[in-house]
Amino acid sequence: MSEYLSEGSSIKAKVCDITMIKCDAIVNAANKTLLGGGGVDGAIHTAAGPKLxxxxxxxNGCETGEAKLTRGYNLPARYIIHTVGPIYSGSDKDPVMLANCYKNSLNVAKQNNLHSITFAAISTGIYAYPIDDAAKIALNTIKDWIVANKNYKVxxxxxxxxxxxxxxxxxxxAFL
Known part of the structure:
Protein backbone atom coordinates (compact mmCIF):
# COMPACT_ATOMS: atom_id res chain seq x y z
CA MET A 1 0.00 0.00 0.00
CA SER A 2 1.39 3.40 -0.96
CA GLU A 3 1.47 5.87 1.87
CA TYR A 4 2.54 9.45 2.54
CA LEU A 5 3.99 10.21 5.99
CA SER A 6 4.86 13.64 7.37
CA GLU A 7 5.17 15.09 10.86
CA GLY A 8 3.19 12.19 12.37
CA SER A 9 0.34 12.50 9.84
CA SER A 10 -0.40 10.08 7.01
CA ILE A 11 -2.33 9.58 3.79
CA LYS A 12 -3.09 6.15 2.33
CA ALA A 13 -5.56 4.63 -0.11
CA LYS A 14 -7.55 1.41 0.23
CA VAL A 15 -10.36 -0.34 -1.63
CA CYS A 16 -13.10 -0.41 0.99
CA ASP A 17 -16.70 0.42 1.83
CA ILE A 18 -16.65 3.86 3.44
CA THR A 19 -19.80 3.03 5.43
CA MET A 20 -17.87 0.28 7.25
CA ILE A 21 -14.82 2.31 8.32
CA LYS A 22 -14.34 3.01 12.02
CA CYS A 23 -12.76 6.45 12.31
CA ASP A 24 -13.46 9.89 13.73
CA ALA A 25 -15.16 11.10 10.52
CA ILE A 26 -15.96 10.01 7.00
CA VAL A 27 -16.28 12.63 4.27
CA ASN A 28 -19.43 12.31 2.20
CA ALA A 29 -19.50 13.39 -1.44
CA ALA A 30 -22.87 15.10 -0.98
CA ASN A 31 -25.16 17.13 -3.18
CA LYS A 32 -26.15 20.72 -2.34
CA THR A 33 -29.33 19.71 -0.50
CA LEU A 34 -27.48 17.31 1.86
CA LEU A 35 -30.65 15.19 1.77
CA GLY A 36 -29.10 12.08 0.27
CA GLY A 37 -28.92 10.92 -3.29
CA GLY A 38 -27.23 8.21 -5.30
CA GLY A 39 -23.79 6.65 -5.08
CA VAL A 40 -21.76 7.08 -1.92
CA ASP A 41 -24.14 9.79 -0.62
CA GLY A 42 -27.12 7.42 -0.78
CA ALA A 43 -25.10 4.58 0.76
CA ILE A 44 -24.01 6.78 3.68
CA HIS A 45 -27.55 8.04 4.32
CA THR A 46 -28.91 4.48 4.21
CA ALA A 47 -26.25 3.10 6.55
CA ALA A 48 -26.47 6.03 8.99
CA GLY A 49 -30.26 5.77 9.33
CA PRO A 50 -33.14 8.28 9.37
CA LYS A 51 -31.70 10.55 12.10
CA LEU A 52 -29.03 11.68 9.62
CA ASN A 60 -30.18 24.02 5.06
CA GLY A 61 -27.87 22.65 2.38
CA CYS A 62 -24.25 23.29 1.51
CA GLU A 63 -22.53 25.19 -1.28
CA THR A 64 -19.95 23.67 -3.63
CA GLY A 65 -16.55 23.49 -1.96
CA GLU A 66 -17.91 23.99 1.55
CA ALA A 67 -18.16 21.37 4.31
CA LYS A 68 -20.60 20.72 7.18
CA LEU A 69 -20.54 18.26 10.08
CA THR A 70 -23.19 15.85 11.37
CA ARG A 71 -23.14 12.91 13.72
CA GLY A 72 -22.51 9.46 12.24
CA TYR A 73 -25.54 7.79 13.86
CA ASN A 74 -25.55 4.07 12.86
CA LEU A 75 -22.16 4.24 11.12
CA PRO A 76 -18.91 3.06 12.75
CA ALA A 77 -17.59 6.61 12.12
CA ARG A 78 -18.49 9.06 14.88
CA TYR A 79 -19.12 11.94 12.46
CA ILE A 80 -19.83 12.68 8.83
CA ILE A 81 -18.32 15.69 7.09
CA HIS A 82 -20.50 16.52 4.09
CA THR A 83 -18.88 18.36 1.20
CA VAL A 84 -20.25 19.25 -2.21
CA GLY A 85 -17.84 18.71 -5.07
CA PRO A 86 -18.04 20.42 -8.43
CA ILE A 87 -19.89 18.91 -11.35
CA TYR A 88 -17.03 18.52 -13.82
CA SER A 89 -17.20 21.06 -16.64
CA GLY A 90 -13.56 21.43 -17.67
CA SER A 91 -13.49 25.04 -16.45
CA ASP A 92 -10.64 26.58 -14.46
CA LYS A 93 -12.96 26.73 -11.44
CA ASP A 94 -13.30 22.94 -11.17
CA PRO A 95 -9.88 22.23 -9.58
CA VAL A 96 -10.24 25.17 -7.18
CA MET A 97 -13.68 24.02 -6.00
CA LEU A 98 -12.50 20.41 -5.65
CA ALA A 99 -9.44 21.47 -3.64
CA ASN A 100 -11.74 23.56 -1.42
CA CYS A 101 -13.74 20.41 -0.62
CA TYR A 102 -10.65 18.77 0.83
CA LYS A 103 -9.30 21.89 2.59
CA ASN A 104 -12.64 22.78 4.15
CA SER A 105 -13.29 19.18 5.23
CA LEU A 106 -9.90 19.07 6.96
CA ASN A 107 -10.58 22.45 8.56
CA VAL A 108 -13.89 21.13 9.94
CA ALA A 109 -12.06 18.05 11.24
CA LYS A 110 -9.45 20.21 12.99
CA GLN A 111 -12.09 22.54 14.47
CA ASN A 112 -13.77 19.47 15.98
CA ASN A 113 -10.57 17.71 17.10
CA LEU A 114 -11.06 14.78 14.69
CA HIS A 115 -7.82 12.97 13.82
CA SER A 116 -8.81 9.99 11.62
CA ILE A 117 -10.60 10.99 8.41
CA THR A 118 -11.78 8.82 5.53
CA PHE A 119 -12.55 10.56 2.24
CA ALA A 120 -14.76 9.33 -0.57
CA ALA A 121 -13.46 10.09 -4.08
CA ILE A 122 -15.28 13.43 -4.28
CA SER A 123 -16.90 14.35 -7.62
CA THR A 124 -15.63 11.23 -9.44
CA GLY A 125 -18.98 9.43 -9.65
CA ILE A 126 -22.05 11.04 -11.18
CA TYR A 127 -20.28 14.45 -11.15
CA ALA A 128 -17.85 12.95 -13.72
CA TYR A 129 -14.54 14.45 -12.54
CA PRO A 130 -11.75 12.47 -14.25
CA ILE A 131 -10.28 10.19 -11.57
CA ASP A 132 -6.60 10.88 -12.30
CA ASP A 133 -7.13 14.63 -12.15
CA ALA A 134 -9.28 14.33 -9.01
CA ALA A 135 -6.75 12.05 -7.26
CA LYS A 136 -3.88 14.43 -7.97
CA ILE A 137 -5.84 17.45 -6.70
CA ALA A 138 -7.04 15.57 -3.61
CA LEU A 139 -3.64 14.25 -2.59
CA ASN A 140 -1.74 17.48 -3.25
CA THR A 141 -4.35 19.50 -1.35
CA ILE A 142 -4.30 17.13 1.63
CA LYS A 143 -0.49 17.04 1.66
CA ASP A 144 -0.31 20.85 1.55
CA TRP A 145 -2.86 21.06 4.37
CA ILE A 146 -0.83 18.63 6.50
CA VAL A 147 2.36 20.67 5.90
CA ALA A 148 0.57 23.94 6.76
CA ASN A 149 -0.94 22.37 9.91
CA LYS A 150 2.14 20.40 11.02
CA ASN A 151 1.22 20.63 14.71
CA TYR A 152 -2.08 18.84 14.05
CA LYS A 153 -1.78 15.08 13.55
CA VAL A 154 -4.23 13.46 11.15
CA ALA A 174 4.27 7.64 -4.76
CA PHE A 175 5.27 11.19 -5.79
CA LEU A 176 4.14 13.20 -2.75
Whole structure:
Protein backbone atom coordinates (compact mmCIF):
# COMPACT_ATOMS: atom_id res chain seq x y z
CA MET A 1 0.00 0.00 0.00
CA SER A 2 1.39 3.40 -0.96
CA GLU A 3 1.47 5.87 1.87
CA TYR A 4 2.54 9.45 2.54
CA LEU A 5 3.99 10.21 5.99
CA SER A 6 4.86 13.64 7.37
CA GLU A 7 5.17 15.09 10.86
CA GLY A 8 3.19 12.19 12.37
CA SER A 9 0.34 12.50 9.84
CA SER A 10 -0.40 10.08 7.01
CA ILE A 11 -2.33 9.58 3.79
CA LYS A 12 -3.09 6.15 2.33
CA ALA A 13 -5.56 4.63 -0.11
CA LYS A 14 -7.55 1.41 0.23
CA VAL A 15 -10.36 -0.34 -1.63
CA CYS A 16 -13.10 -0.41 0.99
CA ASP A 17 -16.70 0.42 1.83
CA ILE A 18 -16.65 3.86 3.44
CA THR A 19 -19.80 3.03 5.43
CA MET A 20 -17.87 0.28 7.25
CA ILE A 21 -14.82 2.31 8.32
CA LYS A 22 -14.34 3.01 12.02
CA CYS A 23 -12.76 6.45 12.31
CA ASP A 24 -13.46 9.89 13.73
CA ALA A 25 -15.16 11.10 10.52
CA ILE A 26 -15.96 10.01 7.00
CA VAL A 27 -16.28 12.63 4.27
CA ASN A 28 -19.43 12.31 2.20
CA ALA A 29 -19.50 13.39 -1.44
CA ALA A 30 -22.87 15.10 -0.98
CA ASN A 31 -25.16 17.13 -3.18
CA LYS A 32 -26.15 20.72 -2.34
CA THR A 33 -29.33 19.71 -0.50
CA LEU A 34 -27.48 17.31 1.86
CA LEU A 35 -30.65 15.19 1.77
CA GLY A 36 -29.10 12.08 0.27
CA GLY A 37 -28.92 10.92 -3.29
CA GLY A 38 -27.23 8.21 -5.30
CA GLY A 39 -23.79 6.65 -5.08
CA VAL A 40 -21.76 7.08 -1.92
CA ASP A 41 -24.14 9.79 -0.62
CA GLY A 42 -27.12 7.42 -0.78
CA ALA A 43 -25.10 4.58 0.76
CA ILE A 44 -24.01 6.78 3.68
CA HIS A 45 -27.55 8.04 4.32
CA THR A 46 -28.91 4.48 4.21
CA ALA A 47 -26.25 3.10 6.55
CA ALA A 48 -26.47 6.03 8.99
CA GLY A 49 -30.26 5.77 9.33
CA PRO A 50 -33.14 8.28 9.37
CA LYS A 51 -31.70 10.55 12.10
CA LEU A 52 -29.03 11.68 9.62
CA UNK A 53 -31.68 13.06 7.27
CA UNK A 54 -33.31 14.93 10.17
CA UNK A 55 -30.00 16.59 11.08
CA UNK A 56 -29.20 17.37 7.43
CA UNK A 57 -32.56 19.09 6.94
CA UNK A 58 -31.63 21.49 9.76
CA UNK A 59 -28.33 22.39 8.00
CA ASN A 60 -30.18 24.02 5.06
CA GLY A 61 -27.87 22.65 2.38
CA CYS A 62 -24.25 23.29 1.51
CA GLU A 63 -22.53 25.19 -1.28
CA THR A 64 -19.95 23.67 -3.63
CA GLY A 65 -16.55 23.49 -1.96
CA GLU A 66 -17.91 23.99 1.55
CA ALA A 67 -18.16 21.37 4.31
CA LYS A 68 -20.60 20.72 7.18
CA LEU A 69 -20.54 18.26 10.08
CA THR A 70 -23.19 15.85 11.37
CA ARG A 71 -23.14 12.91 13.72
CA GLY A 72 -22.51 9.46 12.24
CA TYR A 73 -25.54 7.79 13.86
CA ASN A 74 -25.55 4.07 12.86
CA LEU A 75 -22.16 4.24 11.12
CA PRO A 76 -18.91 3.06 12.75
CA ALA A 77 -17.59 6.61 12.12
CA ARG A 78 -18.49 9.06 14.88
CA TYR A 79 -19.12 11.94 12.46
CA ILE A 80 -19.83 12.68 8.83
CA ILE A 81 -18.32 15.69 7.09
CA HIS A 82 -20.50 16.52 4.09
CA THR A 83 -18.88 18.36 1.20
CA VAL A 84 -20.25 19.25 -2.21
CA GLY A 85 -17.84 18.71 -5.07
CA PRO A 86 -18.04 20.42 -8.43
CA ILE A 87 -19.89 18.91 -11.35
CA TYR A 88 -17.03 18.52 -13.82
CA SER A 89 -17.20 21.06 -16.64
CA GLY A 90 -13.56 21.43 -17.67
CA SER A 91 -13.49 25.04 -16.45
CA ASP A 92 -10.64 26.58 -14.46
CA LYS A 93 -12.96 26.73 -11.44
CA ASP A 94 -13.30 22.94 -11.17
CA PRO A 95 -9.88 22.23 -9.58
CA VAL A 96 -10.24 25.17 -7.18
CA MET A 97 -13.68 24.02 -6.00
CA LEU A 98 -12.50 20.41 -5.65
CA ALA A 99 -9.44 21.47 -3.64
CA ASN A 100 -11.74 23.56 -1.42
CA CYS A 101 -13.74 20.41 -0.62
CA TYR A 102 -10.65 18.77 0.83
CA LYS A 103 -9.30 21.89 2.59
CA ASN A 104 -12.64 22.78 4.15
CA SER A 105 -13.29 19.18 5.23
CA LEU A 106 -9.90 19.07 6.96
CA ASN A 107 -10.58 22.45 8.56
CA VAL A 108 -13.89 21.13 9.94
CA ALA A 109 -12.06 18.05 11.24
CA LYS A 110 -9.45 20.21 12.99
CA GLN A 111 -12.09 22.54 14.47
CA ASN A 112 -13.77 19.47 15.98
CA ASN A 113 -10.57 17.71 17.10
CA LEU A 114 -11.06 14.78 14.69
CA HIS A 115 -7.82 12.97 13.82
CA SER A 116 -8.81 9.99 11.62
CA ILE A 117 -10.60 10.99 8.41
CA THR A 118 -11.78 8.82 5.53
CA PHE A 119 -12.55 10.56 2.24
CA ALA A 120 -14.76 9.33 -0.57
CA ALA A 121 -13.46 10.09 -4.08
CA ILE A 122 -15.28 13.43 -4.28
CA SER A 123 -16.90 14.35 -7.62
CA THR A 124 -15.63 11.23 -9.44
CA GLY A 125 -18.98 9.43 -9.65
CA ILE A 126 -22.05 11.04 -11.18
CA TYR A 127 -20.28 14.45 -11.15
CA ALA A 128 -17.85 12.95 -13.72
CA TYR A 129 -14.54 14.45 -12.54
CA PRO A 130 -11.75 12.47 -14.25
CA ILE A 131 -10.28 10.19 -11.57
CA ASP A 132 -6.60 10.88 -12.30
CA ASP A 133 -7.13 14.63 -12.15
CA ALA A 134 -9.28 14.33 -9.01
CA ALA A 135 -6.75 12.05 -7.26
CA LYS A 136 -3.88 14.43 -7.97
CA ILE A 137 -5.84 17.45 -6.70
CA ALA A 138 -7.04 15.57 -3.61
CA LEU A 139 -3.64 14.25 -2.59
CA ASN A 140 -1.74 17.48 -3.25
CA THR A 141 -4.35 19.50 -1.35
CA ILE A 142 -4.30 17.13 1.63
CA LYS A 143 -0.49 17.04 1.66
CA ASP A 144 -0.31 20.85 1.55
CA TRP A 145 -2.86 21.06 4.37
CA ILE A 146 -0.83 18.63 6.50
CA VAL A 147 2.36 20.67 5.90
CA ALA A 148 0.57 23.94 6.76
CA ASN A 149 -0.94 22.37 9.91
CA LYS A 150 2.14 20.40 11.02
CA ASN A 151 1.22 20.63 14.71
CA TYR A 152 -2.08 18.84 14.05
CA LYS A 153 -1.78 15.08 13.55
CA VAL A 154 -4.23 13.46 11.15
CA UNK A 155 -4.54 10.01 9.56
CA UNK A 156 -6.24 10.29 6.17
CA UNK A 157 -7.64 7.28 4.34
CA UNK A 158 -8.78 7.61 0.75
CA UNK A 159 -11.67 5.15 0.43
CA UNK A 160 -11.66 3.67 -3.07
CA UNK A 161 -14.70 2.08 -4.66
CA UNK A 162 -12.53 -0.15 -6.84
CA UNK A 163 -8.98 -0.97 -7.91
CA UNK A 164 -9.00 1.58 -10.74
CA UNK A 165 -9.59 4.44 -8.30
CA UNK A 166 -7.01 3.04 -5.87
CA UNK A 167 -4.52 2.78 -8.74
CA UNK A 168 -4.91 6.50 -9.43
CA UNK A 169 -4.32 7.38 -5.78
CA UNK A 170 -1.34 5.00 -5.53
CA UNK A 171 0.24 6.57 -8.63
CA UNK A 172 0.18 10.05 -7.07
CA UNK A 173 0.94 8.95 -3.50
CA ALA A 174 4.27 7.64 -4.76
CA PHE A 175 5.27 11.19 -5.79
CA LEU A 176 4.14 13.20 -2.75
Missing amino acids: LEECIAL EVLMSCFDGKIKGSYDKYL
